Amino acid sequence: MELHTFLGQARRCLLSSVARRRARLINSHPLISFTFDDFPKSALATGGAILKHTGVSGTYYTAGGLMGTTTELGPMFDQADLEILLEAGHELGSHTFSHVSARRMPLSGYYKEVLKGQQELARYGKGTVGLNFSYPFGHVTIRAKRRLSNMAPSCRSIHPGLNGPTVDLNLLRSNSLYGGVERLSFAQALIDENARQRTWLIFYTHDVQQHPSAYGCTPDFFEKVVRFAADSDAQIVTVAHALNQISPSEDGMFAAQFRPRSG
Numbered sequence: 001m002e003l004h005t006f007l008g009q010a011r012r013c014l015l016s017s018v019a020r021r022r023a024r025l026i027n028s029h030p031l032i033s034f035t036f037d038d039f040p041k042s043a044l045a046t047g048g049a050i051l052k053h054t055g056v057s058g059t060y061y062t063a064g065g066l067m068g069t070t071t072e073l074g075p076m077f078d079q080a081d082l083e084i085l086l087e088a089g090h091e092l093g094s095h096t097f098s099h100v101s102a103r104r105m106p107l108s109g110y111y112k113e114v115l116k117g118q119q120e121l122a123r124y125g126k127g128t129v130g131l132n133f134s135y136p137f138g139h140v141t142i143r144a145k146r147r148l149s150n151m152a153p154s155c156r157s158i159h160p161g162l163n164g165p166t167v168d169l170n171l172l173r174s175n176s177l178y179g180g181v182e183r184l185s186f187a188q189a190l191i192d193e194n195a196r197q198r199t200w201l202i203f204y205t206h207d208v209q210q211h212p213s214a215y216g217c218t219p220d221f222f223e224k225v226v227r228f229a230a231d232s233d234a235q236i237v238t239v240a241h242a243l244n245q246i247s248p249s250e251d252g253m254f255a256a257q258f259r260p261r262s263g
Helices: 003-017 041-054 079-087 107-122 142-150 181-197 219-231 239-245
Strands: 022-024 031-038 059-062 091-094 166-168 200-205
Touching: 003 142, 031 041, 031 181, 031 219, 031 239, 041 079, 041 219, 079 091, 091 107, 091 239, 107 142, 181 200, 181 219
Parallel strands: 031 059, 031 200, 059 091
Antiparallel strands: 022 166
16 A cells, blocks of 8 residues: 555544544435535536436535636636526535635634635525535644534535444545546445445535546536436435434534524
8 A cells, every 4th residue: 555545544534533523314215415616617507407407406515715716627606606506406515715725724714714705605695504514625634623513514525435324524424526437337336335324425526517627527427427316215415404314413513503494
């Protein structure tokens, strides 16, 4: 095993073992959530359209400071996209304001970025309460993980795996949908395993376009994964609605004010 792989696994193991906010799934069916980070326009125009055609919704972790810019993911969202997203029934989540790494700045600065991200999105959503969060770049520190416990109902990582029957709301596991149909068997295997264990499977990607970035996927691949998920026994839900299917935290830290709103 290469050193960087070993160190990465050791870091994930450590982060998974501390500052946990544990809750238990009480779902009757396996759950699947499709999430998007940063919010390039194609994630809604193409990815969101595929989800809505199937009759389901996704979760969009949005960094407000990226509004109206163009990145390696392509053109990013604008104000009209935020309004379309909410009208279509998708979930708006938080991703800091400037898309910053928890590993590359002091905790006080990171806290301000998370708070500013929530406040900016509150203008378009239903208030700062109930905004689920994902860590930009998947970068997590023990201090950031602990600090965000009282700032968001859940915090999603990029640590692979399934969530449940006990979940860590400070470090939800998720699995990338990158590339094209050559990775379809991998995604299908995850969906099958999630069905067997009756757990919660979260997928994430960024752009959804014919020639995706290194962090996105093709429309054909995304559509096939969504279709396979829909044909399984799973319920496809947003992160907010998945949180409606957990019991109160074993640590007593999933406060009533974090209960996600329906709709």
